[in-house]
Amino acid sequence: MSPSALPYRPHNHEACVAQALADARTICQQHSARLTPTRERVLELIWQSHKPLGAYDVLAVLAEDGHNAAPPTVYRALDFLQQHGLVHRIASLNAFIGCTHAGEAHNGMFLICRACHNVLELTAPGVSSAVSRAAAAESFQPDDVTIEVAGYCPRCVSEPAHDG
Amino acid sequence: MSPSALPYRPHNHEACVAQALADARTICQQHSARLTPTRERVLELIWQSHKPLGAYDVLAVLAEDGHNAAPPTVYRALDFLQQHGLVHRIASLNAFIGCTHAGEAHNGMFLICRACHNVLELTAPGVSSAVSRAAAAESFQPDDVTIEVAGYCPRCVSEPAHDG
DNA sequence: CGAAATTTGCAACATTATAACATTAGCAAA
DNA sequence: TTTGCTAATGTTATAATGTTGCAAATTTCG
Numbered sequence: 001m002s003p004s005a006l007p008y009r010p011h012n013h014e015a016c017v018a019q020a021l022a023d024a025r026t027i028c029q030q031h032s033a034r035l036t037p038t039r040e041r042v043l044e045l046i047w048q049s050h051k052p053l054g055a056y057d058v059l060a061v062l063a064e065d066g067h068n069a070a071p072p073t074v075y076r077a078l079d080f081l082q083q084h085g086l087v088h089r090i091a092s093l094n095a096f097i098g099c100t101h102a103g104e105a106h107n108g109m110f111l112i113c114r115a116c117h118n119v120l121e122l123t124a125p126g127v128s129s130a131v132s133r134a135a136a137a138e139s140f141q142p143d144d145v146t147i148e149v150a151g152y153c154p155r156c157v158s159e160p161a162h163d164g
Numbered sequence: 165m166s167p168s169a170l171p172y173r174p175h176n177h178e179a180c181v182a183q184a185l186a187d188a189r190t191i192c193q194q195h196s197a198r199l200t201p202t203r204e205r206v207l208e209l210i211w212q213s214h215k216p217l218g219a220y221d222v223l224a225v226l227a228e229d230g231h232n233a234a235p236p237t238v239y240r241a242l243d244f245l246q247q248h249g250l251v252h253r254i255a256s257l258n259a260f261i262g263c264t265h266a267g268e269a270h271n272g273m274f275l276i277c278r279a280c281h282n283v284l285e286l287t288a289p290g291v292s293s294a295v296s297r298a299a300a301a302e303s304f305q306p307d308d309v310t311i312e313v314a315g316y317c318p319r320c321v322s323e324p325a326h327d328g
Numbered sequence: 329c330g331a332a333a334t335t336t337g338c339a340a341c342a343t344t345a346t347a348a349c350a351t352t353a354g355c356a357a358a
Numbered sequence: 359t360t361t362g363c364t365a366a367t368g369t370t371a372t373a374a375t376g377t378t379g380c381a382a383a384t385t386t387c388g
Contacts, residue, residue: 005302034354036366055344070369075345080366091255092310094344094375109295111304124298127291131273131313134288138169139318140275146256148310149295154303198385200335220374234338239376258344258375335384342377351368358361 006100007050007118008155017047023102024086033084041065042077043098046087051117052095090119092148097121107131109147115156170264171214171282172319181211187266188250197248205229206241207262210251215281216259254283256312261285271295273311279320 006016024043028035035043045058055074062069078096081087087096088108100121101108107128111120127147135142170180188207192199199207209222219238226233242260245251251260252272264285265272271292275284291311299306 034365038367068368071345072347072369073367076367091312109298111299111302111306113304114307120302120304122298122302124294126294127298130288130290130294131311134273134286134291135275135313135315138275138284138286139321140277140284140313141316141321142275142313143278143315144313146310146312146314147295148255149299149304149306149308150310151299151307152305157303157305198335202336218374219376232337235376236338236378237336240336329388331386331388333384333386335382337382338380340378342375344373344375346373347371349369351366353366354364356361356363358359 004154005120007120008153013049017044020047020086020098020102024081024084027084027086027103031084033080038062038067038069038073039077039080041067042074043081043086046078046081046096047098050097050119052090052093052097052112052119054093054095058096088121090148091146092150107145107147110149111153112148112150113153113156114150115152118153120153168318169284171284172317177213181208184211184250184262184266188245188248191248191250191267195248197244202226202231202233202237203241203244205231206238207245207250210242210245210260211262214261214283216254216257216261216276216283218257218259222260252285254312255310256314271309271311274313275317276312276314277317277320278314279316282317284317 021040021044024040025035041062042058045061046053055071055078059069059071059074062074078087082089086099086102088099088110089096090110090112093112097119099108101123106123109122109124109127111122113119128145131145132142185204185208188204189199205226206222209225210217219235219242223233223235223238226238242251246253250263250266252263252274253260254274254276257276261283263272265287270287273286273288273291275286277283292309295309296306
């Protein structure tokens with residue numbers, strides 16, 4: 001583990017985006033799914049930062065692009081991207097974020113900073129197994145697990161309101 | 165642990181509600197908070213079943229009551245009830261449910277049945293500690309933890325679409 | 329009582345998401 | 359190349375959820 005996880009430290013974010021898009025193309029090809037221009041553009045926008053983006057934020061940028069899009073366009077693209085594991089929806093924020101574990105089987109756990117709004121996606125096997133055990137103890141069959149932790153990231157704990 | 169947790173088996177639900185209201189009165193008194201008629205009525209409505217209820221569902225019943233309420237009335241009552249730990253908001257459903265651990269310090273984990281829509285709230289210490297450890301490993305300071313598990317409850321696994 | 333604080337009523341508005349239906353693009357078989 | 363099918367997109371409208379701001383009423387407490 002790095003001293004500071006990706007979203008919290010300076011990095012070449014264009015490389016993040018480029019990698020995400022490349023991965024997406026590979027994954028869609030494997031799934032025989034079509035990463036159309038709109039879908040690819042939406043994915044790129046979601047990846048603009050490590051902060052989640054609302055559907056209407058995406059819509060606004062598409063409008064700036066000159067793309068005369070309506071809400072269904074965005075929601076459909078986001079649904080597609082979610083189905084193929086390329087983005088996640090953060091239920092507690094009504095917003096979307098690029099998946100940093102695309103292609104890997106994973107149960108995301110999200111650390112959401114209340115100050116800088118960056119989100120770190122973790123794969124936490126200990127958490128997943130604890131959840132599974134708790135569900136099994138109630139004979140409950142889990143299908144989809146949402147784990148979202150709001151709080152303060154390492155940078156913002158010490159010094160408030162990072163925007164990086 | 166009972167063979168089948170409360171929401172999933174027949175029980176005298178009026179007793180649930182009565183107990184919840186009695187607990188609420190006690191807790192509010194301890195907090196020097198005012199459980200006004202509107203707030204109490206909203207709490208009672210939320211407790212009508214073990215299924216989460218949307219704010220606008222509550223609003224509709226208030227309207228049937230003859231209470232000429234607007235959305236802010238309901239949201240304010242729900243905010244109050246949340247602040248005092250009497251109800252929880254289920255982020256993945258935009259809906260609210262009565263807290264079955266009112267008064268106890270607890271980190272709720274919710275098992276949400278996709279078939280019958282009943283929700284079981286658990287206190288899962290193993291899960292909480294695993295989440296804390298995972299957050300600590302990233303030097304993240306958790307403030308509020310959301311754990312929601314959608315799936316199928318014991319009854320609906322065997323026989324679909326229970327409504328009980 | 330009377331001032332201060334809390335709670336409520338009310339209107340307007342903001343945000344998020346979906347329904348329904350028409351149209352177009354991609355692609356393969358006749 | 360046309361035909362026909364399916365997936366994808368466009369378009370309009372609307373549903374569902376949540377908030378802001380201010381004034382009036384109520385409660386609390388000195």
